[in-house]
Amino acid sequence: MNDPTILRRLYGRRQGHKLRTAQQELVDTLLPQVSVPDDGPITAERLFGDNRPMEFEIGFGGGEHLAGQARARPGYGFVGCEPFLNGMVSALGHIRDEAIDNVRVHMGDALEVLARVPDASLERLYLLHPDPWPKARHAKRRMMNHGPLDMIAAKLKPGCEFRLGTDDPTYCRWSMMIMNQRRDFAWQAEAPRDFLTRPADWPETRYERKARTKGHEVWYFRYRRI
Numbered sequence: 001m002n003d004p005t006i007l008r009r010l011y012g013r014r015q016g017h018k019l020r021t022a023q024q025e026l027v028d029t030l031l032p033q034v035s036v037p038d039d040g041p042i043t044a045e046r047l048f049g050d051n052r053p054m055e056f057e058i059g060f061g062g063g064e065h066l067a068g069q070a071r072a073r074p075g076y077g078f079v080g081c082e083p084f085l086n087g088m089v090s091a092l093g094h095i096r097d098e099a100i101d102n103v104r105v106h107m108g109d110a111l112e113v114l115a116r117v118p119d120a121s122l123e124r125l126y127l128l129h130p131d132p133w134p135k136a137r138h139a140k141r142r143m144m145n146h147g148p149l150d151m152i153a154a155k156l157k158p159g160c161e162f163r164l165g166t167d168d169p170t171y172c173r174w175s176m177m178i179m180n181q182r183r184d185f186a187w188q189a190e191a192p193r194d195f196l197t198r199p200a201d202w203p204e205t206r207y208e209r210k211a212r213t214k215g216h217e218v219w220y221f222r223y224r225r226i
Contacts (some may be wrong), residue, residue: 026092048077057126058110063091068203081110129207132171156225164221167211185223
């Protein structure tokens, strides 16, 4: 496998509006308590103290989906990575307000953390509404490329699931093209409704809700690791 540090680098801004005092307090006090370790293997036993099933979300945005999955399955452990400070603050608010204790987070590049997860150890991996990088010259910046997907495939248990959500038509077509080239994932859709309707166990994100208010179609892809 290629060195994960060169598979993808982060582009764009890391922070939006200035944090309020209460938000800064979350970063100063709660974030250190729920952050993944800076080095070493990322295992359920190390993060949660037992050998529970573990799932991983790349770029959790405001954390709505991550928090929803964690609430629904308290016996699972969830790892979420988000490079943008304001999204991290939103997720920390969910963790605090909903007393969620089965989530660990990382503010930075998800692939650096994913590389430290043992192979064949994840039950699910989520990539929801990633930055589409719509210009052709920026296609190599998309997470849906073979380098990151090689790593995703390696970390999932056989028979387990990779989920992708997007409302961008270009990203949708690109993702279908890339995934069609692979033989280590099987698309679970049997009819159009299977990728046009959000599954019941797929909590809505703010990006999805915003897309729908703009009249955008949203696509839900579920792939099984072969």
